[in-house]
Amino acid sequence: MDLTDRRKRLLGPNVPTFYDEPVHLVRGQGVWLWDADGRKYLDCYNNVPHVGHCHPTVVEAIARQAATLNTHTRYLHTGILDYLERLLASFDIPMQNAILTCTGSEANDIALRMAQTVTGARGIIATDHTYHGNTMAVSQLSRTSPPTGGSGDHIRHVPTPDSYRGADGAEFAAHIASAIAELQASGQGFSALMLDPFFANEGFPDLPKGWLDPALKVVREAGGLFIADEVQPGFGRTGDDFWGHQRIGVVPDIVTMGKPMGNGHPIACVATSGEIMQAFRANNRYFNTFGGNPVSCAAASATLDVLEAEGLQENARVVGEYLRTGLRKLAGKHEVIGDVRGAGLFLGAELVCDRTHKTPAPEFVGRVVNSLRQEGILLSSGGRNYTTLKIRPPMPFSQENADVLLATLDMVLDRDAP
Numbered sequence: 001m002d003l004t005d006r007r008k009r010l011l012g013p014n015v016p017t018f019y020d021e022p023v024h025l026v027r028g029q030g031v032w033l034w035d036a037d038g039r040k041y042l043d044c045y046n047n048v049p050h051v052g053h054c055h056p057t058v059v060e061a062i063a064r065q066a067a068t069l070n071t072h073t074r075y076l077h078t079g080i081l082d083y084l085e086r087l088l089a090s091f092d093i094p095m096q097n098a099i100l101t102c103t104g105s106e107a108n109d110i111a112l113r114m115a116q117t118v119t120g121a122r123g124i125i126a127t128d129h130t131y132h133g134n135t136m137a138v139s140q141l142s143r144t145s146p147p148t149g150g151s152g153d154h155i156r157h158v159p160t161p162d163s164y165r166g167a168d169g170a171e172f173a174a175h176i177a178s179a180i181a182e183l184q185a186s187g188q189g190f191s192a193l194m195l196d197p198f199f200a201n202e203g204f205p206d207l208p209k210g211w212l213d214p215a216l217k218v219v220r221e222a223g224g225l226f227i228a229d230e231v232q233p234g235f236g237r238t239g240d241d242f243w244g245h246q247r248i249g250v251v252p253d254i255v256t257m258g259k260p261m262g263n264g265h266p267i268a269c270v271a272t273s274g275e276i277m278q279a280f281r282a283n284n285r286y287f288n289t290f291g292g293n294p295v296s297c298a299a300a301s302a303t304l305d306v307l308e309a310e311g312l313q314e315n316a317r318v319v320g321e322y323l324r325t326g327l328r329k330l331a332g333k334h335e336v337i338g339d340v341r342g343a344g345l346f347l348g349a350e351l352v353c354d355r356t357h358k359t360p361a362p363e364f365v366g367r368v369v370n371s372l373r374q375e376g377i378l379l380s381s382g383g384r385n386y387t388t389l390k391i392r393p394p395m396p397f398s399q400e401n402a403d404v405l406l407a408t409l410d411m412v413l414d415r416d417a418p
Contacts, residue, residue: 018380019373028053031394031401033378044379044393044405047346050235050260051306052396058263061302062295070295073100074287079297086304088271090242093251097277099270100292104231104258105133107270111254112137112192114272114280115225121189125179128157129384131201132194132229141194144201154188156180160384163205164339164350165358173214180222192225197244197252198233203383204348206341209249216250225276228252231268232346235260236307237395239317239344247343263306265299266290312395316344323347323391323402330406334413336361339388345397348388349409353418360385364418371412377405 003024007015024036030052033041043053051058065079073080080100088095101107116122126132126141133139140151151157156179161167180190193215198204216226233244234257241247245255253276258268268291272280280286290296307313324340327349331337338352351368353359365381368389372379382390389409393401 018378020370021373023373023378030055031397039376041373041376041378042393042401042404044377044391044397044401046378046394047232047237047392048259049264049394050237051263051303051310051312052394053264055263055302055306057306057309058265058299058302061298062265065295065298068294070293072289073292077294077297079294079301080292083297083301083304086301087269091255091271092246094273095255095271096274097272099277099286099288100296101258101268101270101288102266102290102296103133104229104256104268105135105138106288106291107231107256107258107268108132108138108194108227108229109135110270110280110286111194111227111256111272113284114254114270114276115192115227117283118225118276118279119189119191119223121183121191121224122154123156123180123183123186123188123190124154125156125158125176125183125190125193127160127195127199127202129160129202130194130196132196153186154183156183160202161199161205161207161211162203162384163207163341167205167207167211169207169211169214172212173218176215177218180218180224184222190222190224192227192254193219194227194229196229196232197248197250198238198343198346200232200346201382203350203388204342204346207248209247212248212250225253226250227254227256229256231256231258231260232392235303236313236316237344237346237392239313239320242313261303262296262299263303265296267292267296267300307395310396313344315397316395319397319399319402320344320347322399323405326402326406330410330413333410334417336364336413336417342391345391345393345395347391348382349391350383350388352387360387362386364416365389367416368409368412371416372408375408375412377408379405 027034132141139147158175183190228245254272261267327340336351339350351361353361380390
């Protein structure tokens with residue numbers, strides 16, 4: 001029985017894997033992965049090993065703390081406090097308090113509960129091509145993987161911005177105003193707008209600073225909060241800024257984060273002001289057995305150490321610009337590349353059937369992703385039509401790695417383009 005059959009027998013049907021021919025990975029180091037046959041792959045997709053697969057500093061910190069103590073936060077321990085002091089200091093906005101969890105889904109769930117506690121309303125607004133996790137509460141925000149029964153009456157979706165085809169901030173704000181009016185008329189009221197400020201799942205449109213300002217003005221005039229989901233763009237990935245909300249120039253009321261925090265060790269966080277946290281704690285007796293445990297905090301602290309010591313945010317800026325320039329040069333050669341966008345080490349190339357009409361080419365993108373996998377390059381696709389190549393490698397990704405990606409993509413497009 002092969003691994004695919006075993007997965008189906010033990011995990012049940014329809015458990016997703018990447019690629020038509022799934023990869024059986026057995027080892028990772030830095031930006032490289034190896035499969036069971038010893039084949040080497042350049043990882044251009046996985047943001048969870050933020051500072052590189054199996055980084056020795058993080059591995060050693062996990063092992064040292066696991067050999068010393070691991071327990072929950074109902075006992076006093078300096079690890080969680082030392083880490084949160086460093087984390088909260090990374091914000092240039094008033095974030096005084098935080099709750100550590102194990103997953104971004106949990107963090108987003110708490111953020112929704114915070115907003116509902118503070119406002120006394122239930123209504124939530126998200127885009128129509130987002131993903132914020134898989135708890136019962138946050139799964140209702142997704143239209144790409146909706147829960148059984150769909151979204152509740154307290155959820156409204158607004159159209160995803162698309163900078164390639166025209167994204168108007170005032171129009172986006174008008175959609176939010178309309179959704180707020182619907183929620184208020186329904187009796188649900190309005191508590192919060194939840195967005196990834198980089199719009200990662202939506203295809204990471206290129207939106208200038210200030211683009212979200214009209215929308216947030218509408219939100220705040222209605223008494224709602226803005227929740228920034230930083231699970232994907234946070235921790236320096238976009239290069240010029242440590243957080244995605246800094247890049248677009250907005251001030252969130254609540255920030256959530258996850259995946260990259262512990263370089264693969266499960267840890268996530270929701271951060272907010274002292275006022276919002278006080279209101280939440282006064283009305284909710286929240287406790288998470290594993291959230292903020294000493295081993296997870298050691299992993300997260302070591303990840304910050306590596307980010308700083310190795311200058312990985314600056315590396316994301318420099319290498320990201322180099323890679324973006326290279327993708328644009330490829331667009332000059334290959335008509336199927338309609339748009340190149342993104343920032344830092346979070347880039348994409350949207351593939352189209354024709355540039356004049358900007359017609360999405362999802363089937364072709366699927367072929368390209370699978371062809372790249374066969375050539376030793378791991379990446380994926382995203383965006384509203386799943387037509388944007390999603391390039392989001394570990395942060396030590398180098399110019400030499402970028403050259404490998406560009407040359408391989410050039411070859412695949414030469415060979416496979418319709």
